[in-house]
Amino acid sequence: MFDLIEKAAADLASAKNVVALTGAGISVESGIPPFRGKGGIWEKIDPMEYAHIDSFLQDPEKVWRVLIKGMKDVIDQARPNAAHLGLARLEALGILKTVITQNVDGLHQDAGNTDVIEFHGNFAWQKCMDCSRRYATRSVDMSRLPPRCRCGGILRPECVFFGEPIPTHHLYRSQDAAEHCDVMLVIGTSAWVQPAASIPLISKQSGARVIEINPEPTPLTHHISDYLIKGPAGEVTHRIMEKLAKLR
Numbered sequence: 619m620f621d622l623i624e625k626a627a628a629d630l631a632s633a634k635n636v637v638a639l640t641g642a643g644i645s646v647e648s649g650i651p652p653f654r655g656k657g658g659i660w661e662k663i664d665p666m667e668y669a670h671i672d673s674f675l676q677d678p679e680k681v682w683r684v685l686i687k688g689m690k691d692v693i694d695q696a697r698p699n700a701a702h703l704g705l706a707r708l709e710a711l712g713i714l715k716t717v718i719t720q721n722v723d724g725l726h727q728d729a730g731n732t733d734v735i736e737f738h739g740n741f742a743w744q745k746c747m748d749c750s751r752r753y754a755t756r757s758v759d760m761s762r763l764p765p766r767c768r769c770g771g772i773l774r775p776e777c778v779f780f781g782e783p784i785p786t787h788h789l790y791r792s793q794d795a796a797e798h799c800d801v802m803l804v805i806g807t808s809a810w811v812q813p814a815a816s817i818p819l820i821s822k823q824s825g826a827r828v829i830e831i832n833p834e835p836t837p838l839t840h841h842i843s844d845y846l847i848k849g850p851a852g853e854v855t856h857r858i859m860e861k862l863a864k865l866r
């Protein structure tokens with residue numbers, strides 16, 4: 619692991635355009651559980667029953683009660699960890715250009731990253747399904763579920779449910795960023811969910827080096843990623859940043 623940390627620091631030090639693709643694992647050390655694997659949300663509830671747009675349309679009260687309200691409580695408590703802060707520092711150093719995240723927790727922006735493509739939306743906002751009026755999630759009264767707009771319509775998070783397309787501008791911007799980077803950092807994603815899981819392939823085919831940080835191997839490991847640094851995102855990123863500081 620130590621060799622790989624030095625290698626990653628050297629790769630980042632010589633890179634001109636780094637892009638990060640992040641998933642739920644980067645926020646685990648901030649107290650937000652992942653979806654898959656140990657302690658994952660989808661171990662407890664079936665995503666097709668609670669996170670598919672058809673399930674939401676059929677029974678919004680159930681999805682709000684079981685999934686969405688709980689997410690709000692967890693995200694409210696979360697603060698950026700060493701991995702988010704490391705990526706913000708990489709941007710400040712002029713090395714990292716864009717973060718593409720599958721997360722809806724807003725922690726990359728809280729850490730200080732300014733170009734964040736929120737591939738699956740952002741939980742900070744709710745939208746009326748009838749009139750499209752938007753509300754900050756923190757201002758929404760959740761004493762009665764589902765919460766409603768002043769027009770009476772049901773509110774939904776501005777997040778992508780299964781069965782919904784990725785907003786086209788997010789998809790295109792992500793593809794463009796992936797195509798033009800020279801190093802892609804893939805942090806804390808199981809790489810099971812498409813189309814996000816294909817983004818590292820675009821970088822690889824364009825000649826970029828792909829570095830994974832994850833305690834577990836993924837379908838990208840040994841196929842698309844050049845190397846995997848096994849470990850928790852916060853700890854690994856912190857060590858890479860320490861090494862990088864000595865190289866600059």
Ligand code: OAD
Pocket residue numbers: 640641642643644646647652653654655658665669720721738778779780805806807808809810811831832833834836849850851852
């Ligand atoms: P997953 O929950 O599928 O995968 C989390 C990954 O994080 C796994 O590969 C873990 O090994 C890894 N992991 C766990 N702890 C970690 C740590 N401390 N540091 C680094 N990595 C760690 O999350 P995503 O790949 O983000 O979509 O899931 C993709 C999408 O599936 C989500 O955006 C969500 C979900 O269903 C929608 O809801 C549309």
